[in-house]
Amino acid sequence: QEPLQESGPGLVKPSETLSLTCSVSGGSINSFFWSWIRQPPGKGLEWIGHTFYSGTTNYNPSLKSRVAMSIDTSKNQVSLKLNSVTAADTAVYFCARSRYCSNNICYDSPNYFGPWGQGTLVTVSS
Amino acid sequence: QSVLTQPPSASGTPGQRVTISCSGSNSNIGRNAVNWYQQLPGTAPKLLIYTNNQRPSAVPDRFSGSKSGTSASLAVSGLQSEDEADYYCAAWDDSLNGVLFGGGTKLTVL
Secondary structure, three states: OOOEEEEOOOEEOOOOOEEEEEEEOOOOHHHEEEEEEEEOOOOOOEEEEEEOOOOOEEEOOOOOOOEEEEEEOOOOEEEEEEOOOOHHHOEEEEEEEEEEEEOOEEEOOOOOOOOEOOOEEEEEOO | OOOEEOOOEEEEOOOOOEEEEEEOOOOOOOOOOEEEEEEOOOOOOEEEEEOOOEOOOOOOOOEEEEEEOOEEEEEEOOOOHHHOEEEEEEEEEOOOOEEEEEOOEEEEEO
16 A cells, blocks of 8 residues: 555536545654645646644645645545636645654754655646 | 756766756755655656755665755766656745745656
8 A cells, every 4th residue: 555645536627626635554644744746737846835733834825825734633634625726726736745743843854755645637627 | 937947958878977957046945955856757756865965765876966055966877767757856945935846857868
C-alpha cells in the first residue's frame, strides 16, 4: 500500500467546490505538516498550502481566499477544499508529507516534500 | 510566472556533467534552504536534494546541490539515460509566507 493516496471526483463543474482527500498509511499523521501541490497539464508545480494537526495552516497567497485544508486524525486523512473553481484549476493534485515537528520544534524546511502521493487529475468543466 | 528562475531546458550526452541553475532573491533562496525535485515522465516528483546540498540515502551521489547567495545549482555527473526528467527547485519565501517552485528544467540526455 502506498503511504499516500489522493482520492476525489475527477470532474468538477465551474463555480463549484473541489474536494480531495489524502489517505495516510503508516507513521503518525500528528508529527508532520501535510502539503497539497498541483500541476496543470504540461506545466510546472504550484504549492497550494500546508497544514498541521494543531490547525496551523499556510496557504499560497494567490489561492488563500478559496482554499481550506484540514486533518482528520481519526481517519488518518488530510483534506483539501478549493471553492469557486474555474478551468484554470484543472490540474493533477498531489499530497505530500512535509516537515517533521515534535515538541514545538520543526525539523527540515517547509519546502521539504516527501513522500508524495501518485496524484489525481481534476478537470474543471461543465 | 515563477519567482525562482530556472532554464527551461538542459541537455548532455551520457557520461557528461550537467548543471541546472535556480535564481531567486533575498526573501527566498538568500535566507532559506533550497530543495530539488526530480519528476520522471508520468510520475510524481521525488525529493532529490534537501537543505541545499543533502542527499536522501536512496539518491545516487551523481546528484549534488549547492547554494551561493540568492542562487542555487543542481549538478548531475556521469549523466545516464534514466536521468531524463524535469527538475524543480523550491524554497520558502519570507515575503509571501509560502513555498515557491522554480518553473522547472527539462533535462534531455542526447
